[in-house]
Amino acid sequence: MFLAAEHFVRAPDWEWFILGYFFLAGLSGGAYVIATLLRLSGDPRDEPAARLGFYTSFVLIPLCPLLLTADLGAGWWKFWHMLVNVTPGNAGLNFKYWSPMSVGVWLLLVFSIFATLSALGAWLADRRGREGPPLLGPLSVAFNVVGALA
Amino acid sequence: MEIKAGESYGFFTDTSVCIGCKACEVACKEWNQLEGNEPAFLADSFDNTGQLDAQNWRHVKFYDRVPDRSTTSGNGTAFLMMSDVCKHCQHASCMEVCPTNAIIRTEFNTVFIQQDVCNGCRNCVAACPYSVIAINQKTGTAHKCTLCYDRLQGGLEPACAKACPTQSIQFGPLSQLQQTADARLEALHSQGVTQAQLYGRDDKVYGGLNAFFLLMDKPEAYGLPNAENAVLPSRNNIGGYAGAVITAVVGVVAGLVAFRRRRMA
Ligand code: SF4
Numbered sequence: 549m550f551l552a553a554e555h556f557v558r559a560p561d562w563e564w565f566i567l568g569y570f571f572l573a574g575l576s577g578g579a580y581v582i583a584t585l586l587r588l589s590g591d592p593r594d595e596p597a598a599r600l601g602f603y604t605s606f607v608l609i610p611l612c613p614l615l616l617t618a619d620l621g622a623g624w625w626k627f628w629h630m631l632v633n634v635t636p637g638n639a640g641l642n643f644k645y646w647s648p649m650s651v652g653v654w655l656l657l658v659f660s661i662f663a664t665l666s667a668l669g670a671w672l673a674d675r676r677g678r679e680g681p682p683l684l685g686p687l688s689v690a691f692n693v694v695g696a697l698a
Numbered sequence: 699m700e701i702k703a704g705e706s707y708g709f710f711t712d713t714s715v716c717i718g719c720k721a722c723e724v725a726c727k728e729w730n731q732l733e734g735n736e737p738a739f740l741a742d743s744f745d746n747t748g749q750l751d752a753q754n755w756r757h758v759k760f761y762d763r764v765p766d767r768s769t770t771s772g773n774g775t776a777f778l779m780m781s782d783v784c785k786h787c788q789h790a791s792c793m794e795v796c797p798t799n800a801i802i803r804t805e806f807n808t809v810f811i812q813q814d815v816c817n818g819c820r821n822c823v824a825a826c827p828y829s830v831i832a833i834n835q836k837t838g839t840a841h842k843c844t845l846c847y848d849r850l851q852g853g854l855e856p857a858c859a860k861a862c863p864t865q866s867i868q869f870g871p872l873s874q875l876q877q878t879a880d881a882r883l884e885a886l887h888s889q890g891v892t893q894a895q896l897y898g899r900d901d902k903v904y905g906g907l908n909a910f911f912l913l914m915d916k917p918e919a920y921g922l923p924n925a926e927n928a929v930l931p932s933r934n935n936i937g938g939y940a941g942a943v944i945t946a947v948v949g950v951v952a953g954l955v956a957f958r959r960r961r962m963a
């Protein structure tokens with residue numbers, strides 16, 4: 549992998565908040581992926597483990613935006629500017645497919661929704677004591693692997 | 699000079715006449731009410747400003763060229779001096795990455811960070827190839843030269859250009875500055891100063907710089923990326939994303955293989 553390090557002339561001082569975010573997002577995404585794989589591989593004995601995976605993913609994911617917001621420092625209350633453009637005369641949603649940070653923020657949001665729904669599904673299934681519906685299927689796999697890495 | 703919205707403005711910084719007096723730095727700090735540096739002993743010769751950052755929007759760089767042996771009088775350059783500033787790039791790296799769209803292009807075709815929109819994510823700090831931007835910890839936002847946006851709106855030229863005693867810093871409509879620069883380069887070349895060259899005058903670095911320079915040596919000698927190296931941050935995207943996707947696919951395949959093995963066992 550080429551990283552043109554010679555052109556990063558100033559360090560942005562992303563320290564342990566950001567490291568923590570990558571770690572937790574990775575864990576959460578990884579748990580989700582493994583849970584999905586377990587469910588896809590279709591062995592009913594794996595179902596409890598899959599549900600555990602979805603729970604793990606759901607518990608970890610809210611920590612991520614909290615860490616990211618904490619990292620902003622004094623401007624932390626403007627965290628939502630990542631998603632919404634507040635420039636006067638140019639208001640709307642912010643999405644720049646060419647800026648990895650912008651992409652990452654949206655992936656995080658979408659992944660959180662998936663994680664929440666999956667955990668909810670697992671919980672409902674637990675309560676009823678029957679096998680959960682094959683939630684969201686392969687689509688979510690492809691999607692949240694990228695989410696985990698973003 | 700009348701300053702009109704809709705026209706491109708910039709700086710032409712002619713380093714061949716800079717005397718390193720730092721009047722530009724002081725004028726900038728006064729107008730923009732920037733804090734002073736903490737008094738410190740840097741042992742960096744004349745360069746006690748150090749770098750462009752949240753409180754230094756003009757920085758006179760000093761590059762030591764004192765020759766080992768004495769040269770004939772009037773024939774040696776002791777220092778390369780350059781009043782550095784945000785280049786207000788046509789293809790601005792900082793603007794490209796900013797996820798909040800806090801960085802905008804103004805009606806004067808300059809690059810401006812809206813303080814009320816910026817949330818301090820620091821993406822631009824890493825992106826700017828000239829290390830111009832830094833965070834002010836108190837406001838939690840990114841700061842850099844505004845090309846005196848407020849002064850331009852009021853019809854005044856930027857404070858640094860106004861203060862510069864040698865006209866090393868010239869402000870004006872871009873087309874006019876470019877003519878001035880071409881004439882100056884020609885004059886220097888005809889006097890035998892062949893090392894003089896313009897930086898950012900054409901579109902070879904970042905689509906052209908609104909704040910461009912006349913240098914007395916190669917851009918590398920001033921710590922500036924040359925035309926070959928001047929690339930936008932999105933250059934890393936394809937490689938980075940490809941790496942992520944490959945890792946993901948390998949992970950999933952490995953997972954599937956592991957589960958299958960276990961089932962067969
Ligand atoms: S010099 Fe840096 S801060 Fe100024 S416009 Fe270019 S990329 Fe942005």
Ligand code: SF4
Nearest residue numbers: 796816817819820822
């Ligand atoms: S620190 Fe502010 S100006 Fe810089 S990229 Fe982040 S939101 Fe944009």
